[in-house]
Amino acid sequence: LQRFQTGDLLSRITNDIDAVQEAVTFSVVAALVDVITAVGCLVLMLKLSPFLSLIVLVLLPLLYLVTRAFRSAFRRVFKAVRERIAEVTTKLEETIAGVQVVQAFAQEPRMEREFYGVNLSNMAANLRAALIFGVFFPLVEFMGAGGNVAVYWLGGLKVVGGEITLGTLVAFSIYLSRFLEPINDLARLFNSFQAALAAAERIFSILSEEPEPPPLPAEVAPSPRGELAFDSVVFAYNGRPVLKEVTLHIPAGARVAVVGPTGAGKTTLANLAMRLYDPLEGAVYLDGRDMREIPPPNVRAGIGLVPQVPQLFHGTVADNIRMANPSMSDEEIKALFLELGLGDFLSRLPRGLETEVGEEGAKLSVGEKQLICFVRALARDPYLLILDEATASIDIHTEALIERALRRLLRGRTSLIIAHRLRTALKSDFIVVLNEGRVEAIGRHEDLIGRSPLYRRLVERQVLVA
The missing domain is CATH 1.20.1560.10 (ABC transporter type 1, transmembrane domain)
Structure with missing residues (x-):
């Protein structure tokens, strides 16, 4: 659609x-x-x-x-x-x-x-x-x-x-x-x-649009571990190539950052990981199984997303958190705010969890909306957490608090971090450099500085800007 x-x-x-x-x-x-x-x-x-x-x-x-x-x-x-x-x-x-x-x-x-x-x-x-x-x-x-x-x-x-x-x-x-x-x-x-x-x-x-197949029961489709593999993936929007022969393996529990210039295909890679799209060529595997064999609801049941543009719905803060986990109590939601180091933020809201956010979160700042999206993503207890430039609208102090909390909360979870601010990529297990839809290099920050000219230019530009 x-x-x-x-x-x-x-x-x-x-x-x-x-x-x-x-x-x-x-x-x-x-x-x-x-x-x-x-x-x-x-x-x-x-x-x-x-x-x-x-x-x-x-x-x-x-x-x-x-x-x-x-x-x-x-x-x-x-x-x-x-x-x-x-x-x-x-x-x-x-x-x-x-x-x-x-x-x-x-x-x-x-x-x-x-x-x-x-x-x-x-x-x-x-x-x-x-x-x-x-x-x-x-x-x-x-x-x-x-x-x-x-x-x-x-x-x-x-x-x-x-x-x-x-x-x-x-x-x-x-x-x-x-x-x-x-x-x-x-x-x-x-x-x-x-x-x-x-x-x-x-x-x-x-x-007449083909509906998505219904989810399989848990005994047929057990909860994924979070191992992802992209095998020669090709994808295009309206005939315009976005990903070209992308091959990438992400072990379960790994923290992976994806960097590259605008239009390199970073967000598309995340969309394929959530099975919002299927590749035109090649395949995406989840725990060794072709995602096309798994109904989309089963793939997404354990995914937490923090989008680049925060999206909230009319209702209270608690209502928006329960979009990810309807069974959560107010106490559990408050505990999650505290785990993320956001207790002060919650206490500053006029009515706490019962604060009305307005249509599309109009009553909150962009940064406040982003923080709620963070909590919502983790409320699902996801096997895969996708952060699409999730800290772009958050101040440096709050980002540092969330970074410390994420080190503990992401342990044992696969995380895919779409990073424009490269400082968010430094603590990753490895960094994937995308350029014009292709994987140019994979490695840690120290390695990529020496062998990826594109990564080095991205780092130099951000250092100059800083």
């Missing part, structure tokens, strides 16, 4: 489902009533005058041919309408989420112009749909009016010839009017059905 934009997904979940719901709950019932009414009127007309009824019956295949001719045009324009609505939702979501950046760079006029542009596209798509319906519906009404004229003309001749009475013609014309009313209603509903079908296509493109 990551290939879809957030606003597009929201539009499918809300706008498109509303369109389908309206068609199912209202249009289907209305169409059923119209069909029953039309059939009833047709039966009565056949009883009154089979000859005049033939004129009406000629209209039905003509109406079908017209509807068939317009169907593809309707489907095409309504699909465009759904896409433009999704673009409006995406733009709105993106602008609201980034409102601080927009205001900081005084880009309100630009965002207003861009939003006006996507709204204009949405209006144009709706006008095209209205134009096609504006041709289709009058054509249906014109055919009905033509049927009326034919009935009055031929029926009048029959009355003059004495073949039917005037009363029969008047009654037939009344039933014909009642017959044409539901036909016109069905033409209007055809518009709604085509809109619903276009929306349903977008919904089912999401529902």
Whole structure:
């Protein structure tokens, strides 16, 4: 689902489902009533005058041919309408989420112009749909009016010839009017059905995504030890190579740092370790078993993640910690804060564990959110801890406290540390240097300084910056 934009997904979940719901709950019932009414009127007309009824019956295949001719045009324009609505939702979501950046760079006029542009596209798509319906519906009404004229003309001749009475013609014309009313209603509903079908296509493109297999029971898939192996792994995003023939072995319980320039593939390596993706070529092994043979929930059940951009959910601090371990008591959570040397941080929060963090943690600073993510990751008692530049938003003093606590807490756990600040990599068992998707060197800090020009440049730059 990551290939879809957030606003597009929201539009499918809300706008498109509303369109389908309206068609199912209202249009289907209305169409059923119209069909029953039309059939009833047709039966009565056949009883009154089979000859005049033939004129009406000629209209039905003509109406079908017209509807068939317009169907593809309707489907095409309504699909465009759904896409433009999704673009409006995406733009709105993106602008609201980034409102601080927009205001900081005084880009309100630009965002207003861009939003006006996507709204204009949405209006144009709706006008095209209205134009096609504006041709289709009058054509249906014109055919009905033509049927009326034919009935009055031929029926009048029959009355003059004495073949039917005037009363029969008047009654037939009344039933014909009642017959044409539901036909016109069905033409209007055809518009709604085509809109619903276009929306349903977008919904089912999401529902057709292959779901992840359910987790295996513990006796079939025991808890992993944490040994990871990447064997000639190749991976790409949308055709752009990110990892190229990566081979790497991480023993269970090892503390491994991955360093390299931006775009080298460090975070992708961590994503493959969590089986958020599968490699295009090669394989990733967990305890000697190809991860593709293990359901993703089993792989992730014992993984703790501290992301580069801290992500919290609306609720309390305790609620966010329990995302990793729902059974933890408040006392156990407090004990974990203390183990990490974060007791003072917890005591500074207005209501301690019951402090509301706000939407996406808006009531906390970035550093405070990162600390909560740290505790959440360790609350799971993970066999594999992934730290994606986890201390980037933490001050030096707090980082030192966490570093001391991690030495004890990471003992016996495999840890994969994505490091931009190289000081976080120095205490690792070994360091992996990635460059342009390839493993350039593996070793300890002292070794890499002498034999990896890239690592040496990274260290020199950070020393200069410091």
